Amino acid sequence: MAYPYVSDREVRVISKYFGDPKHRHVDTYVERGGYKALETALALEPDAVVDIVKASGLRGRGGAGFPTGVKWSFMPKDSNKPHYLLCNADESEPGTFKDRELMRWDPHQLIEGCLIGAHAIRAAHVYIYCRGEFFETNQVLARAVEDAYAKGYVGENILGSGRTIDVTVHQGAGAYICGEETGLMASLEGDRGEPRVKPPFPAAVGAFGMPSTINNVETLCAVPHIIQNGGEWYRQWGSEKSPGTKLFCVSGHVNKPGNYELPLGFPLIDLIEDVCGGVRDGNALKAVIPGGSSVPLINADEARACALDYEGCVEVGTMLGCASVIVMDEKANIVKQVRRMVDFYAHKSCGQCTPCREGTAWTARLMRGIEEGRGTEEDLDTLMQMTQQMVGTTICVLSDSVAAPVQSSIEKFRDEYLALIRRDEKVGVA
């Protein structure tokens, strides 16, 4: 037994060394087969690397699920401008805690993934945009980068291949919106992290105005394993459209919360009841948010029918997002928790677009009124109507993210709202 909790149903590919502090050292990493994939990749043409990743079907793990190989293939092939690879390590979606663990336990895996990605898109510089609050993680990562430089895995003429790739760890300063790719680029350049309209897409005009690609930490961590073992190997797990393994961050009312690496398509109910040891105190399951705070809630019946892959979640009316499973039992106060999420978005809205800046604040105010017993039934209609106007009307999807939990909770847990509006006694506590 090691990492807080492990399960024998896990397939630990990228999380294999969680809980082993020796693995942070470059020598241990190399002894265990590290940087072999980098050697393999550097011997190949960039396009051949892209083809392997395409064949694996790896999809972006940051939430959108866009195929990684396809994203890489958008980069220009013969431009004389410098290219950049940006690693999105600005993890701050409520419910998500996988990237921090990946970086603090296995920093070299990420560095190797970044180097292979940089080779594939012909980039000479990688920026790892790491969340500002992660002081410890930033130090671990930066130290690992230094070790990799010292050993010749990063820097000039890597492993005698003639390729030069630099890696820089960039520490953010606290802004959820910098996890949005254009916001991240603005922030890296020393500006406010305000997203901008696309096109132009980052592959044409990205960081510092140059062609750039942005990948999530978990995506890049999977890359060395795919290069080493081949695209077909990765397809032994998951489904045709969602192949591979994924880290599931389970939090909330379960007995064994934590990160579990499972094949995509894993049944949600097995994750809760078997892998995580069931709901706390043997309570009944009430609601689950399967993909972090930006996706619609589902009720217990829907959770029983939900398979955890990109398509399976859509079938039950929600999204996989970044697979942050938040579990709520019968004692949970849905209205309070949704209000807390809305508060988060109201705080994090960058303020550029009116529907988001005003909408998040008004939603938060109405939700709080209902929670504190000042609500009316008309408020529910207002909330539904207002959040509908917040979908698809803004530059980025932060505003859409508010609509998802609010609308789904009103649809599925209307009774709870009504109980608060009518000031009934029987409402959850936590």
Place this chain on the structure above:
Amino acid sequence: MSEVPFKNPGWAGNTGDFDLTEDQVRGDDFVGERPLDGGHASGAGAMPYMLSERNPDSKLFEGEYQERFEKILTRYPKKRAALLPALSLAQELRGHVSPESMDRVAELLDLSPAYVRGVATFYTMYNKRPVGRHLVQVCTNISCNLCGADEVLDAFLRYTDTELGQTSEDGEFTVIEAECLAACGFATCVQINSRYFESVTPAEVAKIVEHLKANSGGDD
């Protein structure tokens, strides 16, 4: 990291079969001492910390900090990109980012003061006014909230004798609510200066506060 008088409530302490030392869990063993001259251009020595020992009158920048600042400049193709790291360094030295600090950083990076104000006020980690020696940030977002973060927050306010967002009279503590700190499986998560305390229960708060009072000064 000095020895803690209580069992680290953080991270996996509740599984009962986890035998790593605190330094190993946190990575302090691995990181070791920071190179004072700013280290390699990758960033290790130039990465900011949040210290409890700081001086609002420090010069921006001199000595070790000047070396770190210069190292930061080598990391980006454009000078402006050094703005966020430079503001972080200023905060590490002075404890908060005052309008004067912003103006000084603007001067160093050839930017307009108005632009730097605009950027500095966008980000939550820059304290725009002085905070206590220990900035206690309790996550009360959904996952922690489900596991009782409100009670943990109340306990911190009670034991430090402060109002939410205010600094205690002795200047030791500022307690604020934080948004998700990305440690949702180890709820409740509390960040105190640079350091994460995880799986904190209301019962442990008194011990944490005592510990901080006893060890005031140096890294957290």
